[in-house]
Amino acid sequence: MLFDTPIFFVFLCLTTLCYWSLQFRAQNKFLLIASYFFYGWWDWRFLCLMIASTVIDYFIAIKIADTEDLRLKRSLLILSLIINFSILGFFKYFNFFADSLHTSLSALGLQVSLPLLRIILPPGISFYTFQEVAYIVDVYYERVPASRSFFDYGLFISLFPHLIAGPIQRPSHLLPQVQKPRRMDFDKSFDGFLLILEGLFRKCVIADNCALIANAAFAGAFGPPSLPSVLLGTYAFAWQIYGDFSGYSDIARGCAQILGFHFMVNFRQPYFADSFQDFWRRWHISLSTWLRDYLYIPLGGNRFGERKTYRNLLLTMLLGGLWHGANWTFVVWGALHGSGLAIERKLTRNRPALLIFPKLIKRVLVFHVVCLSWIFFRAPSLRAASAMLRGLFVWNWRPEFPAAFLFLAIFSIPLLLLDVYLELSGDEYCFASASVERRVAFGLACAVIIAFLGANQANAFIYFQF
Amino acid sequence: MLSSTSNSKNIGQRVQAAPDVAMSAKTGIMLLLAGLALIYMALEVLSPKILARFSRIENRINHELAQAKQLNALNDGHPTVLLVGNSLLNEGVQLDSLRADLAPDYAVSRLVIEQTHYLDWYFGLRRLLAEGSHPSVIVLTLDPSQLASGFTLGESFARRQMSIRDLPQVVRDAGLDRTTASTYFLAHWSNWLGDKGYIRQCVMILMVPHFRELAGRIADHGSHINDRASLLAMAQQRLPEFGKLGQENGIRMILLVPPALRQNYSLDIQELGTKLSIPVWVPSPPGEFPSDLYRDGFHLNAQGSKIFTERLANEMRKLPAPQSAGTSR
Numbered sequence: 044m045l046f047d048t049p050i051f052f053v054f055l056c057l058t059t060l061c062y063w064s065l066q067f068r069a070q071n072k073f074l075l076i077a078s079y080f081f082y083g084w085w086d087w088r089f090l091c092l093m094i095a096s097t098v099i100d101y102f103i104a105i106k107i108a109d110t111e112d113l114r115l116k117r118s119l120l121i122l123s124l125i126i127n128f129s130i131l132g133f134f135k136y137f138n139f140f141a142d143s144l145h146t147s148l149s150a151l152g153l154q155v156s157l158p159l160l161r162i163i164l165p166p167g168i169s170f171y172t173f174q175e176v177a178y179i180v181d182v183y184y185e186r187v188p189a190s191r192s193f194f195d196y197g198l199f200i201s202l203f204p205h206l207i208a209g210p211i212q213r214p215s216h217l218l219p220q221v222q223k224p225r226r227m228d229f230d231k232s233f234d235g236f237l238l239i240l241e242g243l244f245r246k247c248v249i250a251d252n253c254a255l256i257a258n259a260a261f262a263g264a265f266g267p268p269s270l271p272s273v274l275l276g277t278y279a280f281a282w283q284i285y286g287d288f289s290g291y292s293d294i295a296r297g298c299a300q301i302l303g304f305h306f307m308v309n310f311r312q313p314y315f316a317d318s319f320q321d322f323w324r325r326w327h328i329s330l331s332t333w334l335r336d337y338l339y340i341p342l343g344g345n346r347f348g349e350r351k352t353y354r355n356l357l358l359t360m361l362l363g364g365l366w367h368g369a370n371w372t373f374v375v376w377g378a379l380h381g382s383g384l385a386i387e388r389k390l391t392r393n394r395p396a397l398l399i400f401p402k403l404i405k406r407v408l409v410f411h412v413v414c415l416s417w418i419f420f421r422a423p424s425l426r427a428a429s430a431m432l433r434g435l436f437v438w439n440w441r442p443e444f445p446a447a448f449l450f451l452a453i454f455s456i457p458l459l460l461l462d463v464y465l466e467l468s469g470d471e472y473c474f475a476s477a478s479v480e481r482r483v484a485f486g487l488a489c490a491v492i493i494a495f496l497g498a499n500q501a502n503a504f505i506y507f508q509f
Numbered sequence: 510m511l512s513s514t515s516n517s518k519n520i521g522q523r524v525q526a527a528p529d530v531a532m533s534a535k536t537g538i539m540l541l542l543a544g545l546a547l548i549y550m551a552l553e554v555l556s557p558k559i560l561a562r563f564s565r566i567e568n569r570i571n572h573e574l575a576q577a578k579q580l581n582a583l584n585d586g587h588p589t590v591l592l593v594g595n596s597l598l599n600e601g602v603q604l605d606s607l608r609a610d611l612a613p614d615y616a617v618s619r620l621v622i623e624q625t626h627y628l629d630w631y632f633g634l635r636r637l638l639a640e641g642s643h644p645s646v647i648v649l650t651l652d653p654s655q656l657a658s659g660f661t662l663g664e665s666f667a668r669r670q671m672s673i674r675d676l677p678q679v680v681r682d683a684g685l686d687r688t689t690a691s692t693y694f695l696a697h698w699s700n701w702l703g704d705k706g707y708i709r710q711c712v713m714i715l716m717v718p719h720f721r722e723l724a725g726r727i728a729d730h731g732s733h734i735n736d737r738a739s740l741l742a743m744a745q746q747r748l749p750e751f752g753k754l755g756q757e758n759g760i761r762m763i764l765l766v767p768p769a770l771r772q773n774y775s776l777d778i779q780e781l782g783t784k785l786s787i788p789v790w791v792p793s794p795p796g797e798f799p800s801d802l803y804r805d806g807f808h809l810n811a812q813g814s815k816i817f818t819e820r821l822a823n824e825m826r827k828l829p830a831p832q833s834a835g836t837s838r
């Protein structure tokens with residue numbers, strides 16, 4: 044079920060009405076069943092996998108919490124990590140590694156036949172695996188108590204608004220909300236409705252329209268890559284992925300608020316970042332903080348000297364890149380960001396003079412380096428990405444380019460202006476601190492714009508594939 | 510970290526400070542939901558009117574569709590021919606010349622819906638025939654890739670061409686997931702869902718100069734199949750199904766393949782059609798027409814369509830006289 048389809052709104056209306064008519068304990072059970080239905084709507088077989096994974100971690104966490112034996116605790120933690128990452132690794136990376144190994148061996152002159160399986164990636168597996176890992180690690184370090192109710196834990200993992208594409212919820216943030224009774228709060232619900240509308244605007248109006256240009260440019264519909272077509276494709280994809288994912292996050296947060304939950308903010312005007320570090324404080328915040336807390340810091344963070352800090356940054360971003368998908372393009376994308384973070388750290392530590400560059404210049408620079416990295420993120424292969432990069436040095440003007448640039452401007456400038464407003468006001472969404480009347484007007488205006496300018500057909504959210 | 514609750518609290522405080530003036534969030538929700546319901550109802554009622562007012566293409570389609578629904582096997586004693594297809598037909602065949610060429614032997618009608626492929630027309634024709642249309646001959650114009658494609662025109666197809674009882678078969682044949690299937694189901698009943706793509710197109714034409722040229726580049730035409738084995742496998746499956754639809758309704762069904770610059774295996778499909786007793790017309794084999802007869806490498810220009818129309822008229826003249834089954838209505 045996609046958030047921007049009519050059936051989802053039928054589902055959301057029915058679920059919300061039933062949910063608020065129930066008592067607390069029944070609410071959790073009902074919401075768990077509704078979330079499983081939401082997930083199983085794609086494919087019931089994937090639901091079995093998710094339930095199995097949830098059950099395993101539920102019991103392991105209880106065992107970790109109950110045992111005093113430190114070695115057993117540690118063994119159980121490792122067992123859970125192995126199970127979680129094996130499931131993720133098999134479904135997401137088996138063919139990638141088998142194929143890469145085959146290519147490497149072939150390059151060495153060894154012809155080995157390795158099996159390639161027809162594996163379908165279960166939706167949201169990367170997201171719920173990370174959430175399960177966070178839970179097990181937090182229980183191990185006694186940051187959160189193990190949940191004694193399967194319904195509570197199951198709901199924490201599978202609550203439908205965040206299930207498929209995040210935001211990745213921290214156990215310390217969401218689990219207590221699941222475990223405590225929730226009250227209908229009209230202020231929060233109103234925020235929720237407006238977040239949903241703003242999210243739909245970002246997704247259907249901005250992202251889905253920019254996707255038309257990005258897809259055409261990357262598919263070669265504007266001819267072989269040339270400077271105008273690469274710029275079109277790259278800028279369009281930059282706004283597409285931002286609109287798409289921030290839109291998804293807003294809708295998810297809006298749905299959660301209507302149900303009485305609060306999700307963490309996942310995007311905060313990322314294209315206004317004036318450094319790579321700042322970018323990762325603003326982009327996919329739930330993932331970047333997860334990577335920081337469960338990967339970068341356990342690797343040593345910045346505690347063991349400069350060299351190891353750079354190594355840790357690079358390793359974290361490489362794995363972060365690979366998390367996005369089983370393709371070398373994502374590895375290169377992660378490497379670019381890791382290198383960017385390391386170089387930036389080096390430059391700003393040793394030459395603080397760089398800090399005095401005007402903020403606007405730094406913002407423009409960071410935005411363009413990020414855009415450059417999006418080429419690898421979007422291209423289907425390294426070969427295609429390098430063809431796009433080579434296109435930057437080729438000039439070929441086509442008659443449809445003026446219309447394409449105007450089209451892109453029409454659908455990217457509104458999001459840019461929205462971000463300017465949010466950056467200046469500090470609001471979480473447009474008019475969040477305005478009067479109720481103005482917010483109603485904003486919501487209705489969003490609905491009208493979505494009605495007239497929303498792209499023709501529902502497109503899957505980009506992050507569903509991760 | 511910012512949170513929406515903090516904003517809500519601010520609003521809550523503001524409401525408490527001036528309870529007589531400020532609107533409560535509960536009223537805001539009610540107003541918002543009522544407003545959304547009103548907007549939706551207005552769109553349901555107004556979308557056909559908006560399209561009729563602004564879209565030349567929509568008016569043409571509605572006009573042609575209405576005519577197609579009225580078609581009988583004979584018109585003033587002459588057999589009727591219904592040409593259906595997408596922009597390849599619209600730009601490849603000069604209807605007035607064809608009509609003049611074939612008059613009075615045949616009465617030719619046309620129904621063009623842009624961006625449509627085989628499934629749109631298979632299910633579209635099923636519905637059209639079920640709703641009373643009954644020409645003597647139906648000529649479906651598609652290139653081989655479109656014949657093999659699993660693409661449909663989304664909500665617009667569901668609204669205009671799909672019959673609701675065909676939905677399970679549409680789901681199977683187009684490989685739809687449950688979400689898309691449910692959208693098709695709802696779109697079948699909703700003017701707004703069916704029309705919104707066209708309305709957006711009208712808005713874009715008003716906002717972006719030369720949008721039509723751009724749309725040709727960025728529109729989703731489905732994946733292009735140009736592998737001989739896949740094309741023939743799909744043709745093997747679809748030509749008999751297409752022929753059977755005609756047999757069941759006493760209508761002669763013909764597949765017309767327009768010219769192409771490059772190899773598209775249309776002659777192989779023609780050969781297959783002969784084996785299966787489904788006429789496949791290829792008036793111009795792939796590569797025969799030079800590129801200067803095309804507008805954009807795909808659609809014919811005026812000169813190309815003139816030649817192609819003459820050839821189509823010649824093919825039609827060779828048609829045997831319609832069987833009495835077609836005249837029984």
